[in-house]
Amino acid sequence: MSGFLIGLAVGCGLLIALVRRRRSAIALFALQSLALGMGAIAVSTGYGESSLAAVALVLRGISLPALLALLRRRTPEPRPVAATLPVSARLLLVAGSALLAAAWLPDLGTGDRAAEQGAIALVAIGIAVVALRRPTLFQAIGLLIAENGAYLLAASIPGGVPGLIELGIAFDLVAITAVVIAFSFRIHRELGSGDTDLLRGLRD
Amino acid sequence: MAIRISCEVSVTDFPTVLVIALLAIPLLSAAGSFVVRSVRSADNLGRASALLTGGLAVGLAVAAIADAPGAVAAERWYVLDPLGGVFLALIGAVGTLSALNSHSFLDHASRGPASSRRARAGYWAALNLFWAALLAVPLADNLGIAWLLVEATTAASAVLITYSGKPAALEAGWKYVVLTTLGLTVTLLGIVVVFAASGADSIGALDWSALADEVSGMSAEAGLVAFVLIVVGLAAKVGWAPVHSWLPDAHSEAPPPVSALLSAALLPAVLLIAWRTKLALGGVLDDDSLRIPFIAFGLASLAVAVPFLWRPMPFKRLLAYSSLEHMGIIAIGIGFASPIAIAGVVVHVAGHGIAKSLGFYAATPLLRQTPAAATKPAVGLAGGSGSVALATGVSLFALAGLPPFPLFLSELMILLGGFEAGMPLAASATALLLALGFLGLAHALVEAMLGEPRTRRRPSRSARPLIVLTIASAALMLVLTVAGTMLLPGSELVEALGGGPS
Structure with missing residues (x-):
């Protein structure tokens, strides 16, 4: 896959960990997902089976941000939820975890080292976003960034992973994303905010 | 002697018919719970289908274990081997008992959100979907399909964990969904690494029966990365420390029959995938x-x-x-x-x-x-x-x-x-x-x-x-x-x- 598109996807992930507004995070996630879809289409040219996966990735890149935008509109926040850590600390943690993950990963022999490292970096960024951002919508995007990492590696394999990407994406849209969005609505209805720090009743 | 039943399925295919019935009954029961007209009918349907499903699960499991060490149903879209048999029996028995015990819980909770017919139907539908996905895990003859089924358990069980509607249950459910989905994403990356590094060209390469051969051409380094990613990701769903923080919250906030399914069936079912992966990668690592x-x-x-x-x-x-x-x-x-x-x-x-x-x-x-x-x-x-x-x-x-x-x-x-x-x-x-x-x-x-x-x-x-x-x-x-x-x-x-x- 094109190094530029991989870099764009990783860069968008890093920025999502830093931006304040949910709208900006959704736009960056859309850009990341579409970059991934475009990259998959480029790789799949000439491979009939995997082009379906590439189309599925593009559709995912359109539909998921649309659903997230709907969620944002239906769960208004009076003001952006303050981050637990300042921007500089978040940048250090997120970029550091992505770099460490990429450095740890040995050569997997797929023939596309940039995609291998980009995939593991995106998974690390997704985990960091879930850990560092409090709003439910940011945590949902964190999950989806990590999934983008797995799909990046799958899409970079010549011939793709027949069936797995399509099934995974279909399942994402039908079940997991639906559940995550339903939870976000309920949390907002219950607490008047999507701030997960307000959900801190269960402690041992 | 070849005995045939009316729909031209020979006895050699009988296990397949039973496996289809095993998975179809809870799915049909889930749909049926929205069709029936009363709370009592929903309960009766749930219990009757549970008894049938549980009987089938235990019967198939006993057949699989008794036939050890050979797989009862190799070369099919499912696997019915001794390892899966042990887990299938457990999931079948616990699921049946959870369904039978749900009536008592639901009656007690009927002063709360479970009072409406819709809420009751929702409970039975989610319980049956959760159980059907769990039953399919030990039968899945493919690492990728097993992963999808575990994802399916997350969606259905999250709804059940929050059934009481209390804020604490909402917190437990959110924590469960986020942590386990994140873990399963790491597992998905590990599965893709297996596929990519083994040079496979079809999803059939991830069949348990084929995986050991498929990975034989893989480097030990790539095999180790795949194994670590798969096991670490599944650890979040099994509830192994240090990625266990959802477990005490979800178990304590879910309705008791669901807690039983989570603890006694879900955790071992996910652990089974980690165990099968270990067995499959034994030739590389x-x-x-x-x-x-x-x-x-x-x-x-x-x-x-x-x-x-x-x-x-x-x-x-x-x-x-x-x-x-x-x-x-x-x-x-x-x-x-x-x-x-x-x-x-x-x-x-x-x-x-x-x-x-x-x-x-x-x-x-x-x-x-x-x-x-x-x-x-x-x-x-x-x-x-x-x-x-x-x-x-x-x-x-x-x-x-x-x-x-x-x-x-x-x-x-x-x-x-x-x-x-x-x-x-x-x-x-x-x-x-x-x-x-x-x-x-x-x-x-x-x-x-x-x-x-x-x-x-x-x-x-x-x-x-x-x-x-x-x-x-x-x-x-x-x-x-x-x-x-x-x-x-x-x-x-x-x-x-x-x-x-x-």
Whole structure:
């Protein structure tokens, strides 16, 4: 896959960990997902089976941000939820975890080292976003960034992973994303905010 | 002699028909629960379909185990082997009992959000979907499909965890969805690495039966990365420490029959995928690489669980931390992988499932009788309802690992297996942590039975079903102890589970 598109996807992930507004995070996630879809289409040219996966990735890149935008509109926040850590600390943690993950990963022999490292970096960024951002919508995007990492590696394999990407994406849209969005609505209805720090009743 | 049934399916295809029925019945029951017109009809449908499904699951499992070591249904879209059979029997039995016990919980909860027919239908639909996905996990002959099925369990069970509608349940459900989905994403990356690094060209390469051959061309480094990613990701769903934080919350906030399914069926089902992956990658990785992740997660889980088992805490939360401890023991046994340790794992999976589900089923009448037990430790049960005291007592007694119950035997076998595998340090550390965990649970047992009650109790309802369930569970556990001692060590079943002659 094109190094530029991989870099764009990783860069968008890093920025999502830093931006304040949910709208900006959704736009960056859309850009990341579409970059991934475009990259998959480029790789799949000439491979009939995997082009379906590439189309599925593009559709995912359109539909998921649309659903997230709907969620944002239906769960208004009076003001952006303050981050637990300042921007500089978040940048250090997120970029550091992505770099460490990429450095740890040995050569997997797929023939596309940039995609291998980009995939593991995106998974690390997704985990960091879930850990560092409090709003439910940011945590949902964190999950989806990590999934983008797995799909990046799958899409970079010549011939793709027949069936797995399509099934995974279909399942994402039908079940997991639906559940995550339903939870976000309920949390907002219950607490008047999507701030997960307000959900801190269960402690041992 | 070829016997044919009317739809031209020969007896050789009979297992396939049963497998389809096994998965179709709960799915149809889930849909049917929205069609029926009354709450009572929804309950009856749920119970009837559970009895059918459970019977099929146990029947198929017995056939699979009896045919060890060969797979009963190789070359098909599903796998019915001895390893899957053990888990299928457990998931089938626990699912049936959870469905039968749901009526009692739902009636008690009917003053709350479960009062409407729609809410009741939603409960039965989610329970059946969750159970159907769980039943399919040991039958899935493909790593990718097994991953999808585990994702499916997340969606259905998250709805059940938040069934009470309380903020604490919402918190538990959110934590569960986020952590386990994140873990499963890491597993997905590991699966893609397996596919990419093995040079496979079709999804069939991820079939359990083909995987060992497919990965033979893979480098050891890539194999290790894939294995670590898959096991670490699944650890979040099994609830192994340090990625376990959803487990105590979800188990304590879910309705008791759902808690039983989560603890006694979901955790082992996900663990099965990690175990199958270990067996499949055995040709690429050395023994230490295969053992260390399991033993590390196991010891970490024991070390995290023990301090909590020493603390006074609400009954369901105590059972949740006990799950963390027992999943840790099972992980250690799989890591040791000697014949005696594998025999111990089989006994432990079954014994833990019976003892833990009994504990959760006892929680419904316990919470009805003593509502304060939802937030405070259960104390002085012996002075109250005899059936609740008997059920909780038997459950805690067995979970503490006291003889003659099977967890005493299985823990002993796993420890001996560690020495047999040449890992005395890990076995000694396990023994120490088990002893500490035993003291914690034994203290909780004494307090729960003989402590001074702090709150008034409501009069209890008919106790007969719980007494029958307790006696049946105790008898089953005793049978398991005898069978585990007499039949398992050195058996073909254990050899088929990867505990071949050392």
